[in-house]
Amino acid sequence: MKKINYILTALLGLSMQFAFAQTPKGSVLIKNATVLTVTNGTLENTDVLVQDGLIKRIAPDISAPKGVETIDATGKYVMPGIIDAHSHVALDVVNEATNPIVAEVRMKDVVNPYEIGIYRALAGGVTISHAMHGSANVIGGQNATLKHRWGSTDPADIIMQDAPRTIKFALGENPTRVHGRGNGIQPRSRMGVEAILRNGFSEALQYKKAWESFEATKNEKGSTAVAPQYNERLQTLVDILDGKIIIHCHSYRADEIYMLINVARDFGIKKLVFQHTNEGFKVAPEIAEYTMGASVFADWWAYKFEVYYSTAFNAAILQKNGALTSINSDSAELIRHLYHEAGKTQRYGGLTDDEALAMITINPAKQLGIDDKVGSLEEGKQADIAIFEGHPLSTYAVPQMTFVDGVKYFDITKDKDDQRQRISATETVEPIYLGHENHRCMQDTEHLFETANALFHTQH
Amino acid sequence: MKRLNQTFLIFLMAMMPLFAMAQIDGEFIKPRSGKFLLQNATVHTITNGVMENASVLIEGGKILQVGTSVSADGAEVIDCKGMVIYPGMIDGGTTLGLVEVSSVAETVDYAEIGNVTPNMQALTTVNPNSEAIPVTRVSGVTTVMAVPQGGLFPGTAALINLVGYTPDQMYAGAKAVVMNFPNSGRRGRWDRRSDEEIKKETEKALKDANDLWQKAKTYHELKAKGAELEYYPEMEQLAKVISGELPLMVEVNAAKDIQNAIKWMEDKDVKFFFSGVSEGWRVADELAEAGISVITGPVQALPTRQSDRYDTPYANAGKMSKAGVKVAIRTNEAENVRNLPFHAAYAAAYGMGKEEAWKAVTINAAEILGVADQLGSIEEGKIANLIVATEDPFETRAQIMHVFINGYRIPLSNRHIRLYQEFLERSPDLKAN
CATH class of the missing domain: 2.30.40.10 (Urease, subunit C, domain 1)
Structure with missing residues (x-):
């Protein structure tokens, strides 16, 4: 009897191992390329050997181990897979707009591995995207970091299971519009946004204390302690306070950015990244000193009032002030050419090639807490790789192949005419979309603003 | 009194360095x-x-x-x-100067109430002091078509140079009456109309267009014969297309709609060109055969269909150009018109080639708009x-x-x-x- 239990346990353990080992890992030798390592400079005529999903060696004249495919990349550029720190790709739903704080919801529950946007991102060299909750709430849901393993039918397969937890916050126009103007509750102003944050974290501290005193006394002899009611929302806020979750905060204006920096400092929160951050340049020294930096658009501005006083030099100013800076898409379209968006930092601020490339590779990796695994071409890292014809910062560059964990998911020479994974029985056959919702930050809140949407504007 | 003046003078003199600073600041x-x-x-x-x-x-x-x-x-x-x-580069289709902050309705001036408003003038609405104008011109885009948006005939577009303090100083010598050709595509993911509803709406819009065209023709003929007509600004403007004074700028995108538009224009003896044309690559030969010029874009855009190759919007301009269509490129943007050179670069990289892509943002646009002798x-x-x-x-x-x-x-x-x-x-x- 006991023996059987042991065997069953062992089997269970094994099956779990299989479950984790399911995602495919590849081996490949890329020969004779210009290798843009990002962290260790540019290496001419160099080979990259990938084995079982990891970068094994980067050196000239590596010979292919038995059975490993060789790709001749003479005249081509090899760079780390591009990482988009702000995206809504592969998400069926974006906003849970029902409360100013919805920390308990998880984007992991709404991942759609069939979305064509994944393949289109791969065709732009993007291997990892940060699939975020929308910006309707001051404290939104928990995001999912995705690896673009296109072709998988299991949502779990495209989630980067070894990435740390992150959560969406949002300041300014969007949460005040949804709650103050849409639902008639706090916050209606940026004052209210700060109050929601401080109230939320203070309540979380009480909750934490209640559990701690319960845990401390429950085993005492004759203890009458009753466990506090479990609350997923407050527990998530406690996890933020305990440094287990990285905040990624939608923000635009300098005042609101500065406000959140102060709130975070008051509550001892260190893991904080600002998103969009159009006026980040005005508080660049503060962002550099107290946070994990900012993830910004290359040049988007003027689509709403809070981004009217923007500058395309934002990324350069942040970078030169020592703030960790990345460039993101927040868009199904921009995600297709982030290498070009990064190139704009050379027009607007004259950044070097390495600085510009870092903004779409190692810098976003740091902001997502995955820089020990991806974000540069280094031996031992996961083999997320993009091959380009032409330097990736040139506007004429054309991505050729994209690998995730050493497996090739995009090859321009094998690109199919019909790119769908499957045909849906319920969707209209071949709907033609002529307008594009570039930004989906406010998706699923449209019902609150019927009249405002009359002119078909997307809100970012 | 005199003394007071003197004191004031001395005070002014003492203040001079401060004024000087203010002067530098305001330079x-x-x-x-x-x-x-x-x-x-x-x-x-x-x-x-x-x-x-x-x-x-x-x-x-x-x-x-x-x-x-x-x-x-x-x-x-x-x-x-x-x-x-x-x-200088020419953007053949923008809303530059017609909108300042797109989410603030008070600053959006490119769309008027009503389905038939061809008499709405983009030129008089252009804000010469829009913050986006100096932002745009330092990228090398010197001239743009400011295009009204909205209904079937939303207004009259105008070509402007990005310098000057009045619309007249900016005007670059070309106008076009805009027509949004009845559209069978969806405006976005949130457009939840059924296929049946779309078909009905499209058919009705086409019938409206036919009726209006007939009316405009009648208006023009009567006017040509010296008839005294009642004030009818919409017909007055459409008649300028019939008479050949202004070209018709036909916005059309889905392949089937492009084919319908080619057919619709066949018996109409007017100056016209197509704009948008995002699925032009599907019917490039038909466009070439009909000899129709296009102002296409944006190039950096998503494919119109889920199944389409990811690079179809990048390759569209080049495919039409290779088929023999005269192609100009537009951004269809306002504050992001400065990205026109990058749209053109993408077209160049995905099949059009640099030389043709340069023409698409310079001489081709000028020729299509009828100002090639000037720009x-x-x-x-x-x-x-x-x-x-x-x-x-x-x-x-x-x-x-x-x-x-x-x-x-x-x-x-x-x-x-x-x-x-x-x-x-x-x-x-x-x-x-």
Whole structure:
């Protein structure tokens, strides 16, 4: 009897191992390329050997181990897979707009591995995207970091299971519009946004204390302690306070950015990244000193009032002030050419090639807490790789192949005419979309603003 | 009394240094006209090839001389050694100047109430002082088509140069009546109309268009015969298309709609061209055969169908051009019109080639809009819209060094640049907290 239990346990353990080992890992030798390592400079005529999903060696004249495919990349550029720190790709739903704080919801529950946007991102060299909750709430849901393993039918397969937890916050126009103007509750102003944050974290501290005193006394002899009611929302806020979750905060204006920096400092929160951050340049020294930096658009501005006083030099100013800076898409379209968006930092601020490339590779990796695994071409890292014809910062560059964990998911020479994974029985056959919702930050809140949407504007 | 005046004078004198500072702070570099010689550059004329070590002489708003032996003759000389000169780029379709902040309805002026409003004039609505104009022109885009949006006939578009303080100063000599051809596509993911509803709406819109066209023809004929007609501004404007005074700019995108539009235009003896044309690559041969020119874009856009290859929007302009269609490129943007060179670069990289892509943002646009005698290339006698850059202006790493519009030397400043100057090294910095 006991023996059987042991065997069953062992089997269970094994099956779990299989479950984790399911995602495919590849081996490949890329020969004779210009290798843009990002962290260790540019290496001419160099080979990259990938084995079982990891970068094994980067050196000239590596010979292919038995059975490993060789790709001749003479005249081509090899760079780390591009990482988009702000995206809504592969998400069926974006906003849970029902409360100013919805920390308990998880984007992991709404991942759609069939979305064509994944393949289109791969065709732009993007291997990892940060699939975020929308910006309707001051404290939104928990995001999912995705690896673009296109072709998988299991949502779990495209989630980067070894990435740390992150959560969406949002300041300014969007949460005040949804709650103050849409639902008639706090916050209606940026004052209210700060109050929601401080109230939320203070309540979380009480909750934490209640559990701690319960845990401390429950085993005492004759203890009458009753466990506090479990609350997923407050527990998530406690996890933020305990440094287990990285905040990624939608923000635009300098005042609101500065406000959140102060709130975070008051509550001892260190893991904080600002998103969009159009006026980040005005508080660049503060962002550099107290946070994990900012993830910004290359040049988007003027689509709403809070981004009217923007500058395309934002990324350069942040970078030169020592703030960790990345460039993101927040868009199904921009995600297709982030290498070009990064190139704009050379027009607007004259950044070097390495600085510009870092903004779409190692810098976003740091902001997502995955820089020990991806974000540069280094031996031992996961083999997320993009091959380009032409330097990736040139506007004429054309991505050729994209690998995730050493497996090739995009090859321009094998690109199919019909790119769908499957045909849906319920969707209209071949709907033609002529307008594009570039930004989906406010998706699923449209019902609150019927009249405002009359002119078909997307809100970012 | 006198003493008071004296005291005031002394006070004023004492204040002078302060005023002087205020003066420096408020110093403003204005667009400046005059005689300029852009010397020793590689001149890309577009229509007459590339000239090495060539110079361009500008005076009175015009290009006086282009060549390798042009003398300064009293002109202000600008050394352009190692640099390239191109004609200013033309964006064939934008809402620049018609909107300031798109989510703030009070600043959105490109769409009017009503389905048939061809008499709405983009030109009078253009805000010459829009913050987006100086932001746009330093990228090398010197001329744009400002296009009204909305219903079946939303208004009349106008070509403007990005310098000047009144619409009349900006006007670049081309207008077009806009028609949104009945559209069978969806406006976005949120467009939840059934196929049946879309079909019905499209059919009704086409019937409306036919009725209106007939009415406009009648209006024109009666007017030509000297009839006294009641005030009817919509028909007055549509009649200008019938008479050939203005071209019709037909916005059409889905392949089937393009085919329908080709057919619809067949029996209409008017000047016209297509705009949008995002699925033009599907029917490129038909467009070429019908001899229809297009202003297409944006190039950096999503495919119109889920199944389409990811690069169809990038390749669209090139495929039409290869089929023999005259193609100009537009951004269809307002504050992001500055990205026109990058849209063109994508078209170039995905099949169009650099030379054709340059034509698509210069001479082709000028020809389609009927202003090729004035704009679109570096030729003697043409309007002096020129850009000087460190290298190919389609590259993001290129810096635009000089911009001339209408012969005015444009200050290379705008809000984005001023904010950079103010905040790169902030004072007080962090330590002063």
